[in-house]
Amino acid sequence: MRAAGIDPYPVRFDRSTTIGGLREKFPDLEAGTETDEVVRVAGRLLLLRRQGKLTFATMRDGSGAVQLFVSEAEIGIDGHNDFDALDLGDWVGVEGVVMTTRKGELSVKVRSFQLLAKALRPLPDKWHGLSDVDTRFRQRYVDLIVNEEARRVFAIRFKVMAAIREYLGSLGFIEVETPVLHDQAGGAAARPFLTHHNALDMDLVLRIALELHLKRLIVAGFDKVYEMGRVFRNEGLSTRHNPEFTMLELYEAFVDYGEMMTLTEELVAHCVMVALGTTQVIHDGETLELAPPWRRVTLRDAIIEHAGVDVHPSMPVEEVRVLCDKFEVPYEKSWGSGKLMLEIYEKTTEHKLVGPVFVLDYPREVSPLARVHRDDSTLTERFEAIIGGRELANAFSELNDPVDQRERFEAQAQLQADGDAEAHGVDEDYLRAIEYGLPPTGGLGIGIDRLVMLIAGVASIREVILFP
Known part of the structure; x- marks a missing residue:
């Protein structure tokens, strides 16, 4: 030529x-x-x-x-x-x-x-596209050329992310950026990726959550903040898990988890409406209506409803272990009644919750960053939003008592010392921050990839990440 x-x-x-x-x-x-x-x-x-x-x-x-x-x-x-x-x-x-x-x-x-x-490589056959799934994901640029379904899914993703920014902006939230490299992991129970800063000769980790820096900004006087960003967890692969994924986390001063429930259901419904022109989605062949209000049920009542047993963190641990044995729930000897209660819920109940439903009031033992429940000191003011039997969102009335927070960090540090790879140490700088005063705060985290999976009606998280 x-x-x-x-x-x-x-x-x-x-x-x-x-x-x-x-x-x-x-x-x-x-x-x-x-x-x-x-x-x-x-x-x-x-x-x-x-x-x-x-x-x-x-x-x-x-x-x-x-x-x-x-x-x-x-x-x-x-x-x-x-x-x-x-x-x-x-x-x-x-x-x-x-x-x-x-x-x-x-x-x-x-x-x-x-x-x-000039294209030097021929496109795949129009009718068959890239038949190998791994090749589709490795060569997404080709997949998007020939695969109309892939383009549909990502058009939905782009609309959802824009809708989130538009909606939160209308409520007065400001979008911020926080560090990806941390000196220690925190904000979630997960195994981090490790790296090293050569100039400083310092070991660092890639962030596993956005939470702790965003709450530092609430301390600093920003009443409503959010971030949509990549987080990294050095864990297994599945249709629901990818080591690198996108989270939305937001925090608002002077509210509790009640307002976070309202915000969650309204935000999700808004995203579905923008992306699909309706508040209904199809999940496993069933039509789910996501318009507010969503059902609310406590974790304890959900277990009673679906497993037929009553379990509470105040029960002697031996009694809860008997229930674990009954439902064939494996456990570690170091786990208390609260952790065992959550394991029973996840084995017997969560997958049965079609939803949308808010499951409320999780054990204190498994919620190190959530505020103690105002009516029951063994529980926290925490909820998870469940749709189609799976978690979509997690939210708290945030723990703002620095003395209580130090105790919980120290308990996590002991778990880390005992070999728990997902537990983390005491974050002294975060404690220093909230010692300056963290006002009453509500916080929310939503997995963007899982939200797009729900709206687009796809079963694998790799289908909604451009380059998984």
Whole structure:
């Protein structure tokens, strides 16, 4: 091509509109119409159908697709032959008039064209795409070219993230950025990734949660803050877990977990409406209505309802172990009644909760950053939002008593010393921060990937992460 004087990778092409803009301007053009509108559009060739002196092609850009109508009578024999020599996957810019075919297909009648980028690799077959799932994820750039379903899923993801920012902004929340590298892990029970800062000769970890720095900002006087960011947990892979994933965490001063429930159900319903135009989603073939209000039930009552036993953190640990044995729930000798209660719930009850439902009041033993329940000192003011039998969100009335917080950190540090890889030590700087005074605060965390999975109706988290 270069020997023939053709630059296969020119510098630029000036478009007059996108393909989406073209379709918006001519939504109902009558069949067999040729307008006087001259446009310049560009995109990738996805279909070429040659019929003698006519060629029909499909071009797609980031906003949509349109048919190209290429006639030898319009661009000449040489021009038509050059167009027919193009390959699927080539990027092309065209100039022509807007028209519709006799069948009513919106088209651009090409007067001239320019190759913008030559594709050196052939695209996968249109009908089969990339058949190997791992190849789809490793070569997402190809998957998105040929897979309409993948493009649908990520269009939903982009809408959901924009909707979250728009909604929280309307409530006065400010978006912030906090460090990814921490000197110690905190904010969740998870195993961190380790790294090393060469210049400082310091071991660091990638963050496993956003929580503790955001609450430092509440201490600093920012009443409503949130962050949507990547977190990293050095754990197993599954359809619900990826080592690198996106979390939304938000914190609001002067409220408790009651307001966080209201915010959660309203935010999720807003995202579904923006993405789908309805507040209903399909999960495992069943229609779920996500419009508020959602059901509220305590963890204790949920276990009674679905497992038929009454369990509480105040029970002697031997009695709760008997229940664990009954339900074949494995446990460690170091676990107290609160931890055993949660294990029974997760084995017998959680997967049965179709929801949407808020499960409230988790044991203090398993909630080191949540405030003690105002009516029961063995519980905390914590809830999880469950939809389709799985956790979507986790929220607290935040623990703001520095003395209580130190005791819980020290208990976690003892678990770490005993070999618990998901427990963490005492974060002295965070304790220092809340010793300056953390006002009553409500906090919420939502897994963005799981939210998109729910709305898009896909079963694997890798389907909603661009490059898993």
